[in-house]
Amino acid sequence: NAGVTQTPKFQVLKTGQSMTLQCAQDMNHEYMSWYRQDPGMGLRLIHYSVGAGITDQGEVPNGYNVSRSTTEDFPLRLLSAAPSQTSVYFCASSYQDPDSSGNTIYFGEGSWLTVV
C-alpha cells in the first residue's frame, strides 16, 4: 500500500531554477497539503486543497504554486528557487473522520531540497 508518495527525495537546485515536487496518494482522500519543515519552526503549511480543482494558500505560500487536476495528484512548483527555500518538504493527505470532529493526516516521506 503506497499511501502518500513524494518525488524526488533529494534535490539540489541553483538559485533561479524552477522545479516541481510531485505528490500522489492512492487513498482517495479529498484533502491534500504541502508543508515545509525548518529547524525550530515545526511544519508550516504552504498550500492546501480540499478537492480536485480547488486550492488555497497556507501560512507560507510565497514562491510556490500548486494545482489539483485530479484527486490523486498535488504537485508543488517552485517558480524561481531561492536559498530561503532550502528545507524539507512534506506532502500530506487527509480525510474527514466521521467518528470524530477532526481528521487524520498521512504524510509522505519528505523531499530534501537544497538551493545553492
Add this chain to the structure above:
Amino acid sequence: DQQVKQNSPSLSVQEGRISILNCDYTNSMFDYFLWYKKYPAEGPTFLISISSIKDKNEDGRFTVFLNKSAKHLSLHIVPSQPGDSAVYFCAALTSYDKVIFGPGTSLSVIP
C-alpha cells in the same frame, strides 16, 4: 507569532519512566488537537488526538490530557521505551482542515 508552542526543544528520560511532553496554544477557537511522531528521514506519523469535548484520551502507553482553560495539552508516555525516541509534534486543527504544528520536542529515551 506561533499559535502552537512546544517550549521544550528536547527531553531525556530513562527507559521505563514516564515521558511528559507539553504543548500550549493561543487560539481558544482550536477544538481538535493531534500529536505526531517523527523519526529522522521519515514523514510524521499520527500518534493520538483529542477533541475539546474531552479532557483525556488514551491509546495504550500514550495518553493526551487537555486543559482548555489553560490552553494546554500534554502527552504522557508510560512506560517510555528506547523506540519512542523521536521528535514529537503537537498540532491544532483549524477550519478547512488546516493543521498548525508546533516546533516539536525531541525525546530521547535512555536504555
